Amino acid sequence: MATMTAIPKQKTKKVALKGMMDNVMEQFNSASDQIELHPNIRKILSITNNEIVVNFPVKMDNGEVEIFTGYRVQHNNALGPYKGGLRYHPTVDIDAARALAMWMTWKTSLAGLPYGGGKGGIKLDPSKYSQGELERITRRFTFALADNIGPEHDIPAPDVNTSSQTMAWIADTYMSTRPPAERTANQHVVTGKPDGSGGLEGRDRATGYGVYLNIKFWADKNNESLKGKKFIVQGFGNVGYWASYFLEKDGAKLVAVQDASGSIHNSDGLSVKDIFNYTQINDGKVKGFPEAFELDDEEFFSTDCDICIPAALGNQITKENASQIKARLIAEGANGPTNVEGEHALLERGVTIIPDILCNSGGVIASYFEWLQNRNGEIWQLDEVMAKLDKKMKESFDKVFAFAKAESLDLRTAAFCIAIKRIEKAYIQRGIFP
Template sequence: MTITAEIKKVKKQPVRGMMDNVMQQFNNAADQIDLHPSIRKILSITNNEIIVNFPVKMDNGEVEVFRGYRVQHNSALGPYKGGLRYHPTVDIDAARALAMWMTWKTSLAGLPYGGGKGGIQLDPSKYSKDELERITRRFTFALADNIGPEHDIPAPDVNTNSQTMAWIADTYMSTRPPAERTANQHVVTGKPAGSGGLEGRDRATGYGVYLTIKFWAEKKNINLDGKKFIVQGFGNVGYWAAHFLENEGAKLVAVQDAYGSIENQNGITVETLFNYSLENKGSIVGFPEAKALSNKDFFATACDICIPAALGNQITKNNASQIKATLIAEGANGPTNVEGEMILLDRGITIIPDILCNSGGVVGSYFEWLQNRNGELWQLDEVMAKLNKKLKESFNKVYEYSEKNALDMRTAAYCIAIQRIERAYIERGIFP
């Protein structure tokens, strides 16, 4: 094998690992609850997998062809729900794993949704805003009736945002008959507040990460004031989680993003770092109030709480033994692989699993969907109170199930989520 082929093989490994992880997690929980064999077969595969190739004219007049994905895992509880990400690692296996995680996440939260996920395989930093708009609109057109407000409802994910959702909503509504256009505004969630979006949707995921940490600390009689935490990924989720933790008195001591890592054991002011990153093209590198830190040493940083809020498969058997934190709060989807998790659990480290920890985003999306559907307008304080209530209900269910059955929190969360779907299949039966 050539060196180039070897490098490509290494780069693809984490993606394959994500699917392996979600299936192993699913099977562990299915064994625990003695899941009906027929329902295990159904939940082990996806319902639909859509791959679209579409041309887009670039600013220089040249045409580039992009590949987009939308995987719909299961809709037993309601329409497919899940984000669209723009990233070089997006492929069919990644979309399958992420769609499956969404099924468990929406079920655990008690929402009337199934799970879907997708995106485009690209690096958005290489394209202008005008090009990204054309790419997004063309992708939406290519997906056509594979998405819809009562069928499959996308949302923001890695490298997509409220502007992306606004483009999708506008394109989708433009393809509907005139009388139906305004009735399709909830085809996506995570839109700008002025375009049918929900007040507070931008912070919902990060707020949920913070809340689950707070609820855990309350269960353990731990005061968060003065506790040190590190954040991998300083985008929307990482920033808001850090913002709310800092307000609780906790101290941010290290951050890692796609450009590098920084550390200051005396504390990093969240808002100051955020403003610096905005002025530095999204990068935290060179932040004057912290020293540079080697990326390989990031997870070994002395802290109480670790928040992986970037991509999947970041905590593995190669670094799990180095982690100093006593709590891992998974802001990202699938940041800890199975081998890494076994090491952490053996060391007595608690993991708040992704399908619980970062579910504030999909709960917020549900609120936005309802708001659009019913023609309502919700205020920020009302949204935050509803998020708090919903997340606390989910956390308590998982925590109590975990304690009662002597299970780690991930397995407990999966058991609850899968049992809800199993009940739906048993009550309704299998067609025909």
């Protein structure tokens, strides 16, 4: 396995997330109709349990005070503690957090984890702040959230524009607010920490590796090889990079990349390693990569390819651009990258979509491994982590594929059905208090 570090933060085009809640609710209702979900449980799952909004002051490097707004939405915890990432992005708002939290509930349920779903973040552009300012913002946000997070209650993780360093700051701040005897016992308040601070070896690549695995499983089901397959990636952060890295190792060819700086392409293929090295000296941006041609952003999705990996933000594939996509397979590395209308257009054309709650679940599965590692005081080796991830991802893929085939459903609806049915079973067995 590779040991590269310092993956560039995911940089993507600023896209309004308006409509994401509509998308997730339409997906939920479609699956609920399919499984004839009990109406009382449908009511419960249609709303969030808790929505926390905090406004907090932070002193900037120049001595001025700036007020930030942070969010944490806790959708459902019927199966266990709330679990989900924190993102730092100008598009963060309460509606986006609601939709993302709900997707996390389905994702953790589908993966068979003892978790519910939560999501949140801070509305800001991190590129406008120094490292010291980001640390103070993160620590103040953690303090403002207070007991709304906790290792057995709500466990954040990295997301867009947050990293293992962000998680280390959160963990340290949270543990510092605990009584001395309890501090080390709360290390697993977050996952995605650095290796030296209780993190899991391999957590950095887990989401992208999971995307690769799902693509490989799809190819295997179709008796095809990945060798020679052309793929494009939107977003060359942690997810996009590692998915590309493993696909290239299997013989697939990267032909186009898009991030916030622009789009590049080369029909003869792009070296994943060379692009990665270039971003390290170019502020994480792919624009200007010397071995590629510039591509108009509007033409990115129309690039000739077999596989398209949207690994940026939500609502990237819509009814307006779905007709341009030439790929046979969409592997959703991001959360909610395809809206409902875009998906309908793709499915009508026979395009297969591996849904986000399945495709990018490698990250939350690895987070579960890290959480267990911390709780049990263990240290897992990389080979062990990757083997466990392989097994868990294969179980999830096979389960969704079989259900979709048996019920003549698309993969997203099948995944939602399985996830919701598991939560429904928990409510039926336990009943509703009082």
